[in-house]
Amino acid sequence: xxxxxxxxxxxxxxxxxxxxxxxxxxxxxxxxxxxxxxxxxxxxxxxxxxxxxxxxxxxxxxxxxxxxxxxxxxxxxxxxxxxxxxxxxxxxxxxxxxxxxxxxxxxxxxxxxxxxxxxxxxxxxxxxxxxxxxxxxxxxxxxxxxxxx
Amino acid sequence: xxxxxxxxxxxxxxxxxxxxxxxxxxxxxxxxxxxxxxxxxxxxxxxxxxxxxxxxxxxxxxxxxxxxxxxxxxxxxxxxxxxxxxxxxxxxxxxxxxxxxxxxxxxxxxxx
Numbered sequence: 001x002x003x004x005x006x007x008x009x010x011x012x013x014x015x016x017x018x019x020x021x022x023x024x025x026x027x028x029x030x031x032x033x034x035x036x037x038x039x040x041x042x043x044x045x046x047x048x049x050x051x052x053x054x055x056x057x058x059x060x061x062x063x064x065x066x067x068x069x070x071x072x073x074x075x076x077x078x079x080x081x082x083x084x085x086x087x088x089x090x091x092x093x094x095x096x097x098x099x100x101x102x103x104x105x106x107x108x109x110x111x112x113x114x115x116x117x118x119x120x121x122x123x124x125x126x127x128x129x130x131x132x133x134x135x136x137x138x139x140x141x142x143x144x145x146x147x148x149x
Numbered sequence: 150x151x152x153x154x155x156x157x158x159x160x161x162x163x164x165x166x167x168x169x170x171x172x173x174x175x176x177x178x179x180x181x182x183x184x185x186x187x188x189x190x191x192x193x194x195x196x197x198x199x200x201x202x203x204x205x206x207x208x209x210x211x212x213x214x215x216x217x218x219x220x221x222x223x224x225x226x227x228x229x230x231x232x233x234x235x236x237x238x239x240x241x242x243x244x245x246x247x248x249x250x251x252x253x254x255x256x257x258x259x260x261x
Binding site (some may be wrong): 014015017018021035036039040042043046047050053080089103105106107108110111114 | 168170171172175178202204205208209210212213219233234236237240241
């Protein structure tokens, strides 16, 4: 059951990467994620949004990035969507160091998978990419606390 | 995000403040490369003691600069990694490429 939800839509300008991760971290701080969890969520969101800008829109600042987050009694689900060029080979893209730019580590998906419990990528070449990130709430009783607050 | 770049002997010291992400990466890359050329230094030290956030875009800038100075026979090091970014650093593998020091003085001693 969804307890809270947020949506944010912004242009693919790099200054919005910070806005995205801070918004989700503030939203997630409504439950008992500790500081380390929140830092990990921020990195995962930063990577997903950066990927949309760098790869989806290839650096163009006129694309639209849609970000949403939902809190349930069990987890937080974050979705980052773009209408960019899509990923031809998702399995390949998820491997470390497979980016085309020697200045980049190619670790975006590695960080997402390391810091979140689930990462799901749906993509269609020429139409865009949807990345779903899921992280379980820590411990028991968080749902009760959240409801009271 | 902000940074201070200054030369000390044969070392270019880049002190990074705040959040090092995609937005900061392009500016930082350009400025650091420009200063490496202008100052004619051999080694590079990233002082990350005041960093509050880094992702793969910021790490890519560090990796790229490491590669540049290495190609010229220099060395690069990192000092003062805050606890909240240690895990990101470990996963990135940068700690297997570049030496990490607890503080700037130790790094300077090693590089100098």
